[in-house]
Amino acid sequence: MTFLAVRGLGVSYGGVAALAGVSLTLAAGRRLAVLGESGSGKSTLAMAVCGLLPAGAVMAGEVSFPLLGAPVLGRDIGVVFQDPGGSLNPVLTIGEQIAEVAVVHRGLSWRAAAAQAARLLDRMGIAQATSALRRHPHEFSGGQRQRIALAAALAADPVLLVADEPTSALDTVLQQQLIELLDQLVRERGLTLLFVTHDIALASMLADEVAVLYAGGLLETGVVGTVFRTPAHAYTRALLAARLDLDTPLGGRLPEIAADFSVVVPHG
Amino acid sequence: MAEALLQVRGLRKRFQRAGSDVLALDDVDLDVAAGTTVALAGASGSGKSTLARCVLRLTEPDAGAVRFDGVDLLGLGAAALRARRPGLQMVFQDPAASFNPRATVGRVLADPLRVHGLAPRTEWRARALALLDMVRLPGTLLDRRPHELSGGQQQRVAIARALATAPKLVVLDEPVSALDVSVRNAVLNLLMDLQEKTGVAYLLISHDLAVVRAVAREVAVMEGGRIVERGTVSEVFAQPQAAATRALLAAVPRLVVG
Numbered sequence: 001m002t003f004l005a006v007r008g009l010g011v012s013y014g015g016v017a018a019l020a021g022v023s024l025t026l027a028a029g030r031r032l033a034v035l036g037e038s039g040s041g042k043s044t045l046a047m048a049v050c051g052l053l054p055a056g057a058v059m060a061g062e063v064s065f066p067l068l069g070a071p072v073l074g075r076d077i078g079v080v081f082q083d084p085g086g087s088l089n090p091v092l093t094i095g096e097q098i099a100e101v102a103v104v105h106r107g108l109s110w111r112a113a114a115a116q117a118a119r120l121l122d123r124m125g126i127a128q129a130t131s132a133l134r135r136h137p138h139e140f141s142g143g144q145r146q147r148i149a150l151a152a153a154l155a156a157d158p159v160l161l162v163a164d165e166p167t168s169a170l171d172t173v174l175q176q177q178l179i180e181l182l183d184q185l186v187r188e189r190g191l192t193l194l195f196v197t198h199d200i201a202l203a204s205m206l207a208d209e210v211a212v213l214y215a216g217g218l219l220e221t222g223v224v225g226t227v228f229r230t231p232a233h234a235y236t237r238a239l240l241a242a243r244l245d246l247d248t249p250l251g252g253r254l255p256e257i258a259a260d261f262s263v264v265v266p267h268g
Numbered sequence: 269m270a271e272a273l274l275q276v277r278g279l280r281k282r283f284q285r286a287g288s289d290v291l292a293l294d295d296v297d298l299d300v301a302a303g304t305t306v307a308l309a310g311a312s313g314s315g316k317s318t319l320a321r322c323v324l325r326l327t328e329p330d331a332g333a334v335r336f337d338g339v340d341l342l343g344l345g346a347a348a349l350r351a352r353r354p355g356l357q358m359v360f361q362d363p364a365a366s367f368n369p370r371a372t373v374g375r376v377l378a379d380p381l382r383v384h385g386l387a388p389r390t391e392w393r394a395r396a397l398a399l400l401d402m403v404r405l406p407g408t409l410l411d412r413r414p415h416e417l418s419g420g421q422q423q424r425v426a427i428a429r430a431l432a433t434a435p436k437l438v439v440l441d442e443p444v445s446a447l448d449v450s451v452r453n454a455v456l457n458l459l460m461d462l463q464e465k466t467g468v469a470y471l472l473i474s475h476d477l478a479v480v481r482a483v484a485r486e487v488a489v490m491e492g493g494r495i496v497e498r499g500t501v502s503e504v505f506a507q508p509q510a511a512a513t514r515a516l517l518a519a520v521p522r523l524v525v526g
Contacts, residue, residue: 037448038419142312171475172519173311198449201521228525242453244478246505246520253460254453254482266457268464 001067003028003160003192004049008061011044011053018044021061022218024211028067028159031186031193033207033224035200035239040213046164046196050079071160075105078153082165084145087152088137094121095133098152105156113155120151124181143174147181154185161186164196179206200239204228212236234261271338272299273469274323274437279332281318281493292318293329294493300437305463305470307480307501309516310490316473319490320439323471324358325349337436354384354433361442363422367414373400373425374410380432399428402465403458420451424458431462437469444479456483478520481505489513 004026011019019041026032036042047053048063050073065071073079081087089097098120099113108116114133121129124147126140137145146166153161163182167175183206186193197203203210204224211221212233219233231237241263242255253266281293292315300306310316321327323334325341334341337355344352360366367376377399378392387395397407403424414422423443430438440459444452460483462468474480480487481501488498491512497504508514 037450171312172477172521173475173515175521176519199521200449201523204524205521225526228523239450240523243449243523244453244456244482245522246478246481246517247522248478248482250482253457256454256457257450268457268460 001028002026003030003065003067004194005064005066006045006049006061007064009045009048009063010060011041011048012058013054013056017216018057019048019213019216022213023061024218024221026192026194026209028192029190030209031195031207033203033210034194034196034213035198035203035210036213037198039215041216042196042198042213043164044216045211045213046162046194049194050077050162052079068159072105074101074158075156076158077160077162078156078158079162080146080149080153080164080166082168084142084149084169085137087149088145090137093134093136094140094148094152098133098148098155101152101155117151117155120155121148123185124148124151125177126151143170143178146170146174146178150178150181150185154189157189158191160192160194162194162196165198166195167202168198175202182206200228200243201245212239237261238263271335273302273337274298274300274471275333275335276319276323277333277335279319279322279329279334281322281327281329291493293322293332296332296490296493296495298488298495300469300471302436302469303463303467304486305472305484307472307474307484307487308490309474309477309480309487310512311475311516314490314512315493316490317441318493320358320441320471320473324356324439350384354380354386355436356439357430357433357435357437358439358441359423359426359430359443362446363419363426364414366426367422369413369415372411372413373417376414376425377429377432380429384433386433395432399432400425402431402462403428418451419447420455423447423455427455427458427462431466431468434466435468437471439471439473441473442475443472445474445476452479453482459483475516476520477505477516489516 002025006024009022034042034045068076071077095117098117102108102113102116118129121132126132167178195206207224210224210227212219214235219235238257238261242257253268255263255265276298279293279296283290283292308316322329374396377396381387400407405424444455472484484501487501487504488495489512497510497513
């Protein structure tokens with residue numbers, strides 16, 4: 001069943017196109033990785049799905065949710081961003097911020113919402129969750145703040161989670177822990193996931209499907225295994241050939257991606 | 269054996285944070301030989317950036333010694349330290365934040381020459397052009413401002429600026445983690461080429477062991493302000509002894525094609 005349908009989506013800012021002609025669908029309960037580098041339009045696509053495009057953005061085409069009708073951000077869609085500082089208010093306690101989501105969107109009493117916030121924080125691996133509720137964002141590390149932002153995003157029990165480069169500001173160890181947590185939460189809660197990333201390996205670890213964006217256009221989309229085993233586009237092939245991990249052959253220079261997406265290994 | 273280019277001995281640094289003491293560096297020893305790359309790996313808060321800042325004397329350590337090119341840096345006064353600065357440079361994670369936003373690329377590259385009196389004004393433009401060429405950027409960027417450049421181009425300008433003073437050691441603090449994956453390898457290749465060409469040594473700070481493995485021969489792994497493991501990259505990666513090393517290795521993302 002189609003959960004999300006994007007048809008002919010275009011977004012431009014001040015006459016400059018950030019995204020053009022993007023069409024894709026996502027079934028309920030599936031996980032989509034939107035893969036691209038800076039300027040690819042991947043965050044613009046995620047923000048258009050959330051209805052969070054900035055004022056002045058001109059949108060063409062359509063984003064629809066056949067099962068939900070008109071989803072409410074915060075209630076039906078939870079969002080986490082790259083920088084948790086951007087989604088947490090520095091002057092409120094984290095308990096107020098997490099609980100408010102459930103009070104506003106689910107009509108919980110503050111007492112019930114606070115109890116739920118403590119359970120959520122505990123699930124996110126924040127120690128001494130009940131007393132943590134009374135603390136402010138700056139009292140936590142970057143990795144903890146991202147977990148707190150995730151708790152706030154899930155507090156109203158949304159059906160769609162949009163995670164926009166949630167690990168880019170974290171070191172690899174914290175990144176791995178957050179990816180595992182996301183994987184568990186999506187499974188436990190039966191969430192549909194839209195995961196924005198520039199990292200082809202992270203996309204393969206977390207998602208069922210992938211949409212590869214480049215310079216505002218959708219190059220290819222499909223099931224992760226299919227796209228990464230038999231990539232249709234030269235750019236996807238180049239990303240696969242030039243990825244840097246613990247299996248990258250050593251001894252010479254690293255493979256570089258040229259402007260025409262060919263991959264060359266220069267001589268050292 | 270000759271003394272290493274950089275010799276760090278018994279370095280200690282304590283910070284006060286939220287009323288409690290944090291031992292950011294706990295008796296750290298580290299050597300970097302001339303012309304080589306040593307990686308300092310660790311998770312956030314392990315102390316690796318504090319160590320780099322103490323080496324550059326951007327932070328004053330509480331105890332220990334930093335000898336660079338035969339001179340005790342911690343014993344130097346301001347003027348003597350400034351005279352040593354050209355030999356010891358740094359490239360930061362976020363190049364955009366390290367530039368004067370109003371300066372042109374030419375000005376960014378001429379600044380070290382001017383500050384250290386390394387070339388007369390009449391030569392600045394030619395030297396800046398030569399530096400751009402060295403990092404494989406076109407000379408047409410000379411009159412542009414850094415914010416008009418892509419992230420990869422900005423980091424190349426930052427590398428060119430660091431090399432303007434012909435340093436013997438450059439501290440690379442997460443030099444590619446803010447860059448798109450498609451340009452990371454080219455920047456890492458450039459760093460390796462420049463080392464071959466100029467004989468510069470690198471102290472590479474990174475939490476990403478895939479980057480460490482690609483460019484460094486030796487690695488020291490930090491956790492809780494201490495170096496918990498060190499050796500050649502091939503040895504340490506094949507048989508990691510410390511829990512911190514194993515965690516960093518396990519955390520490198522792997523392509524999973526089910």
